[in-house]
Amino acid sequence: MDIDDILASVDHGPGASTQSTALDHQLLTRFWVSERAVSEVLPWPAPLMERMMDRVRNQVKSYQFFQKSSLASTLLTKILQIETIEDLAASSGDTTVTHTHNPNLNLRLSILQTDLARTQYLIRSLLRVRLAKVTKYSMHYLVQIASRDKDLSQSQSQSQSQQNQQPEDSVPEISALSDLAPLSEAEASFLHAHQTLLAGHYGGSFMGAFPRQLRRLDDNAGGTSMIQGPEMREVVFVRCLGEEVPVLLEEGDEDVGVTMRMGDVWVVRWEGVKKAWGRGEVELL
Numbered sequence: 001m002d003i004d005d006i007l008a009s010v011d012h013g014p015g016a017s018t019q020s021t022a023l024d025h026q027l028l029t030r031f032w033v034s035e036r037a038v039s040e041v042l043p044w045p046a047p048l049m050e051r052m053m054d055r056v057r058n059q060v061k062s063y064q065f066f067q068k069s070s071l072a073s074t075l076l077t078k079i080l081q082i083e084t085i086e087d088l089a090a091s092s093g094d095t096t097v098t099h100t101h102n103p104n105l106n107l108r109l110s111i112l113q114t115d116l117a118r119t120q121y122l123i124r125s126l127l128r129v130r131l132a133k134v135t136k137y138s139m140h141y142l143v144q145i146a147s148r149d150k151d152l153s154q155s156q157s158q159s160q161s162q163q164n165q166q167p168e169d170s171v172p173e174i175s176a177l178s179d180l181a182p183l184s185e186a187e188a189s190f191l192h193a194h195q196t197l198l199a200g201h202y203g204g205s206f207m208g209a210f211p212r213q214l215r216r217l218d219d220n221a222g223g224t225s226m227i228q229g230p231e232m233r234e235v236v237f238v239r240c241l242g243e244e245v246p247v248l249l250e251e252g253d254e255d256v257g258v259t260m261r262m263g264d265v266w267v268v269r270w271e272g273v274k275k276a277w278g279r280g281e282v283e284l285l
Contacts, residue, residue, distance in 0.1 A: 024051055025119070032126045034277065034284040037237070038270050040230035041133045041141065043278075044184040049123075056119055133230070134187060138195045139170075139217055140229040141183065146172035148179055167199035167207050170216040232271040240264045242281040248272040 027048055035042055134141060171192065174180065180188040199217060207215050219226050240260040247268055250256040260266060265285065276282045 021055070024048060024055075028052055028119075028122055028126075030283055032122050032129075035126055035129050037284040038230075039133065039234055040137075040232065040270075041130055041182050043182040044187070046184065049184075052119065052123065056116065056123070130187065131190070134183070134191050135194060137228060137230055138191055138198070139227045141191060142172045142174065142195060143218060143227060145174050145177060145180055145183070145188065149177055165212045165215045167203040167215055167217055168196060170218045171195050171199050232274075233269050235267055236270050236273070237285040238266055238268060238273050238277070238282040239285055240266075240282055242276075245273075245276050245281040247276065 027045075031042070031045055031048070174188060174192055183191065202217070203215065214221075217226060238260075240262050242260075243262055245260045246257050247260055247266070248257045249269075249272055257272075260282070273282050277284065
């Protein structure tokens with residue numbers, strides 16, 4: 001068996017081709033780079049992450065299988081060595097020894113371990129970046145998700161007009177909502193629990209001494225909102241993947257834009273290429 005056959009045997013699991021595995025790794029790497037390049041949380045790629053997690057689980061099972069096989073091979077080698085010594089001791093004239101082992105086993109185990117470590121690193125780094133953004137702009141994303149439900153938004157506005165206010169009352173309840181974009185279900189659950197604990201800590205530490213009408217975390221009295229959101233006008237590096245991709249430079253009554261061409265690398269504002277990135281016409285660097 002040559003090296004290509006060994007790589008093919010450990011590169012993909014059941015039902016997956018080598019091409020689809022390589023493509024998913026490329027998509028995961030691109031999404032990881034994009035998530036690190038911008039300050040807002042990008043839409044959660046649920047199908048891609050489900051496929052990658054399935055492959056990680058399959059790789060772990062394969063690694064454990066080969067590891068057990070390697071252990072069995074080691075024990076077998078030790079037994080053969082003992083038998084060889086006994087045979088040599090019994091017959092000093094016969095020094096011929098037959099060894100039974102798999103020379104490709106350790107190589108397969110090493111390849112599985114390396115590929116598994118690479119995928120796990122990308123997933124861990126991606127989740128850490130997203131959790132850092134979610135905790136930094138927690139109220140922004142909670143209000144953004146809750147604003148899609150008109151009944152929930154109306155109940156929030158009614159509770160805001162009440163006099164007996166606590167910081168916890170300003171945390172929207174999103175457990176019953178189905179549209180949690182751009183977060184995953186696990187991220188949304190974590191976000192709500194995190195913000196509820198944080199609001200309770202604020203209320204017990206210092207906000208309980210405030211006037212009741214000033215205890216909300218989403219207060220916008222005087223035209224100034226207390227909710228901090230990500231910076232949409234930050235500068236990013238992008239590469240054009242389409243033939244001609246429009247880039248928005250300034251928003252207003254008359255939008256000003258230019259056109260990128262395939263292969264161009266530009267420094268532009270994120271808000272100007274966000275829609276093009278969503279369509280897959282540009283990639284972040």
